[in-house]
Amino acid sequence: MSLVEFQDVVKTYGTGEGKQIAVNHVDFTIEKGEFVVILGQSGAGKSTVLNMLGGMDVPTQGKVIIDGMEVSAMNDKQLSNYRAKTIGFVFQFYNLLPSLTAYENIALTKNIVKDALEPTELLKAVGLEEHKDKFPSQMSGGEQQRVSIARALAKNPRIVLGDEPTGALDSETGITVLELLQDLCKKKHHTVIIVTHNADIAKCADKVIRMKNGKIREIIHNEHPLPVREVNW
Numbered sequence: 001m002s003l004v005e006f007q008d009v010v011k012t013y014g015t016g017e018g019k020q021i022a023v024n025h026v027d028f029t030i031e032k033g034e035f036v037v038i039l040g041q042s043g044a045g046k047s048t049v050l051n052m053l054g055g056m057d058v059p060t061q062g063k064v065i066i067d068g069m070e071v072s073a074m075n076d077k078q079l080s081n082y083r084a085k086t087i088g089f090v091f092q093f094y095n096l097l098p099s100l101t102a103y104e105n106i107a108l109t110k111n112i113v114k115d116a117l118e119p120t121e122l123l124k125a126v127g128l129e130e131h132k133d134k135f136p137s138q139m140s141g142g143e144q145q146r147v148s149i150a151r152a153l154a155k156n157p158r159i160v161l162g163d164e165p166t167g168a169l170d171s172e173t174g175i176t177v178l179e180l181l182q183d184l185c186k187k188k189h190h191t192v193i194i195v196t197h198n199a200d201i202a203k204c205a206d207k208v209i210r211m212k213n214g215k216i217r218e219i220i221h222n223e224h225p226l227p228v229r230e231v232n233w
């Protein structure tokens with residue numbers, strides 16, 4: 001069984017004349033350890049797919065099955081538990097708490113899951129052990145994003161989801177962050193799924209799910225995904 005299965009998923013918002021079809025009969029699977037890019041222009045339905053993967057939204061029709069659990073059939077309490085335990089989130093604007101240090105931002109995860117990983121180890125893994133006592137305002141955008149990736153990893157999630165994780169970064173810093181995400185898959189066997197409209201990023205992915213107008217246009221399996229540093233950015 002695949003780690004992620006979307007089966008004939010539809011998501012609509014509103015009713016009658018104002019009805020919007022955000023995701024229109026979508027099927028795909030994702031395997032453990034894959035680095036997946038969901039690619040498409042603004043309004044394609046990417047964030048809606050990501051929100052359903054993350055248990056922040058539920059389909060109008062169809063099934064979302066993750067790690068054998070039917071997320072689309074969960075009640076609010078089950079969804080909350082699912083979000084807390086199974087998914088690590090990385091956002092475009094990092095979402096770190098400004099009054100807490102890098103270490104403390106990561107340590108907060110201990111309030112959500114009992115067996116959260118040690119912040120010092122996680123900071124080491126993202127190359128920031130020297131920055132552990134810094135506040136977000138004392139770090140660059142790329143450093144803040146690496147802290148937010150460390151925070152996402154603290155609960156040892158089955159899946160890491162990123163919504164334009166390099167969208168707010170300059171090119172060089174974005175490359176460093178992408179390299180980290182790709183390494184999480186290649187070296188640590190995490191499953192990372194990111195949404196972007198940047199087609200260059202797709203060259204680094206194991207699988208590219210290309211969306212347009214709520215539908216999947218194409219699913220590409222890259223036999224030889226490029227190491228991030230080898231892409232001509």
Ligand SMILES: Nc1ncnc2c1ncn2[C@@H]1O[C@H](COP(=O)(O)OP(=O)(O)OP(=O)(O)O)[C@@H](O)[C@H]1O
Pocket residue numbers: 013014020021022023040041042043044045046047048049197
């Ligand atoms: N909560 C909502 N209520 C109504 N319509 C929505 C809602 N969320 C998304 N939509 C609509 O669904 C469609 C898909 O939106 P979605 O945000 O998934 O696209 P996207 O590919 O992520 O775009 P972007 O790259 O701009 O974030 C859009 O037409 C959007 O207006």
